[in-house]
Amino acid sequence: MSSRQSPEISAHFTESLTQNDPLLADILDREGKRQADQIELIASENIVSRAVLEALGDTITNKTVEGYPGARYHGGAKILDEAERAAIERATDLFGCKYANVQAHSGSQANQAVFVALLKPGDTVMSMALTAGGHLSHGAPPNMSGKWFNAVQYGVDPQSGLLDYDELERLAIEHKPKLIIAGGSAYPRVIDFPFIRSVADRVGATFLVDMAHFAGLVAGGVHPNPIPHAHIVSCTTTKTLRGPRGGLLLTDDPQLAKKIDSSIFPGMQGSLHPNTIAAKAVCLGEALRPSFKDYAGQVVENARALADSLEQRGFGICTGGTDTHIVLVDLKPKGLLGTQSVNFLEDTNITCNKNPIPFDPPNPKQWTGLRLGTAAGTTRGMDAETFTVIGNLIADVLDALVGKDEPDADVVERVRARVAKICQNHPTYQ
DSSP states (O other): OOOOOOHHHHHHHOOOOOOOOOHHHHHHHHHHOOOOOHEEOOTTTOOOOHHHHHHHHGGGGGOOEEEEEEEEEESOOHHHHHHHHHHHHHHHHHHOOOEEOOOOOSHHHHHHHHHHOOOTHHHHHHHHGGGGTGGGGGGGSSHHHHHHHHEEEOOOOOTTOOHHHHHHHHHHHOOOSEEEEESSSSOOOOOOOOHHHHHHHHHHEEEEEETTTHHHHTTTTTSSSSSOOSEEEEEEEGGOOOOOOEEEEESSSSHHHHHHHIIIIIIOOOOOOOHHHHHHHHHHHHTTTTHHHHHHHHHHHHHHHHHHHHHTOOOOOGGSSSSSEEEEOOOGGOOOHHHHHHHHHHHHHHHOOOEOOOTSSSSSGOEEEEEOOOOOHHTTOOHHHHHHHHHHHHHHHHHHHSSSSSSOOHHEEEEHHHHHHHHHHHHHHO
């Protein structure tokens, strides 16, 4: 029998994407150029290292495994076991906890796994309302967590925009939830973890902190670590942690660790994503380096510079500032809506997202907020001075939009040219 491969088989191992699928090659090439040519201010985005990209595209993606290191349901997993053990060890070292599950495919699935591990359908969960800065997976009505469980939502003070701890305590005593969740996707301030843990203990609830947005700031030592106070901590490895898309679950409790492992597999997921596990290990290793502390500190400094520049131009800044990478902008002083603002900023190659600010109407078309984030720009080397410039460019565009259907073309062209210069001075992948 001949040992030579057919041309079709040989091509399977040798053809580039450009040769194999020109359409997708072109799409991906244009997306790479878009990222390089735009200032990314979406708070849930960041830019991974080339090392993380290499891990995501490695041949380890071909391996199928279920279970945990040393106890797999498939053979040939010894090398993958090393990668997962490295990710676990780095996660526990980085966040100072005893147990970590690194298999969750996303932050939302990590949160779902906690529900599966601890609750039955119909049980009461308490979390921050979506309109106050919470997250869909914490019990929002459109989400499974809000459809299957009785979600009680706490909010923020109408005047300050800060979390209303008195309301949280009152609702917890009244409803006695089995799970209390802190953290969200658009709340820019440090949360009082010790206080909420005291409330959870008082009503017999498990306390979950979702630090998806600020995990990298915790890793960098510029944000309080929830691990000493929460029973369970969930997070993503993207956003400020600057890794691949995926989730982590962390705890110090061995019994909760067992329940979490069982809820991920076989409770929620089958085979893990080996390439993502490897990429998680890489990003966690990067976050353990001393230079990551400098990065995290710069992220917060840049966010404060961005907030200050916009406030000086007459925009509202929810909560009066930020402790994280998030700047939540109130457009009402300018009479603008989020959708139109996002669209015209994107025309100048500044990317962000509309967002409700507290007490906005539920209809997204009526939202009056913008959520801005500094993690991606900081990865590119942008400093506080640059973010002050960016804040003024945003203000130039939006001020030119006030009372009009669209800003003047000369303003758009001028801002677009400044954005191009900033991007050229802070290149991404070469």
